[in-house]
Amino acid sequence: MTALVRRLLPPALALAFSVLLCGLAVLISHGNPITAVTAMVGQAADGATLVNIVNTAGVYYLAGLAVAIGFQMRLFNIGVEGQYRVGAVAGAIVGGTVALPPVLHAVAILVVAALAGALYAAIPAVLKVTRGVNEVISTIMLNAVAGGILAYLIRPDTFGVLRGNNIGTAMIPPSGWVPGIPFGSAGTVFGLVFLAAALGAGYWVMMNRTRFGFELKASGESPTAAAAGGVNAKRMVLTAMVLSGAVAGLVAMPELLGRDHTYTVISPSGYGFTGIAVALLGRNHPGGIAFGALLWSFLDKSALALDNVGVPREIVTIMQGAIVLSVVVAYEVVRRIELTSAQRRVGREVGTAAEPAVATAGGES
Structure with a gap:
């Protein structure tokens, strides 16, 4: 299998699987797949919807990066959900109570949010390296704890402010806002969408152009081999989780500093699980x-x-699950094909090398 085929076959299979599964889901719901796709594309072409897609994609991208950093180390950080919510409320509280000049104010909020997310992610990291606690269990539990922390902090007797029937942190003044790119009646693209893109570029550089990135991937592939090469596995676990938590702490920042300017008990949730x-x-x-x-x-x-x-809109949830399942299955199928091919190739080479040896032994006898 050539290098080009290895690169193109998995996404091609994933696309075929996902189209098939999504089409079947729409047909089962008594809909027409072509009509459904046409309607969705037409909706996305609307200016306001397109701006919303870009803004939400920026949030999802940050969540995805946070999860990916852990995945590189073979760490399943399910706690991005709790980490981003803790980071959001910490940043909103500081932003609403501290008076600083423009730009500096927004930077301070971002730093506080990232630090809060990193510190919250450090808890399961420390538990893993000191007590061997599985990060899946600890991060799931800490997600629930994060909900309690938010409920406590966003109260009238702590940092909450009641506005009508809703309660949230104090409003962040304009000096802490991050301006976006206005598109008239269609809305405004969040300025921090570009921060998300910059973090993506930094993530690529870190993983492909730095020694730390090499050690991170090596530790994930084979902790034993990495340790033999002088890599401290426990330090890598701590570092990877803290970095993941720092990025997670920024997940809600595009919406907080670009639109809402306050964090409430009904602010959007679930971004961490979407990031996975x-x-x-x-x-x-x-x-x-x-x-x-x-x-x-x-x-x-x-x-x-x-x-x-x-067509019921809930079918989109089935589509999303089918797409992820298709990608996972496609890459696993190609991996097994490559593994089988490599085993056969090695077998042929071993057999070819063994034939002259047998012939030589027969001649000597």
């Missing part, structure tokens, strides 16, 4: 994660159009 799907879809590559974030956001925002063609 986006990272899997993008195979931990920054470009793939960007594609996955845009695709996921497109499906989310264009789902409303399905109601107009007689």
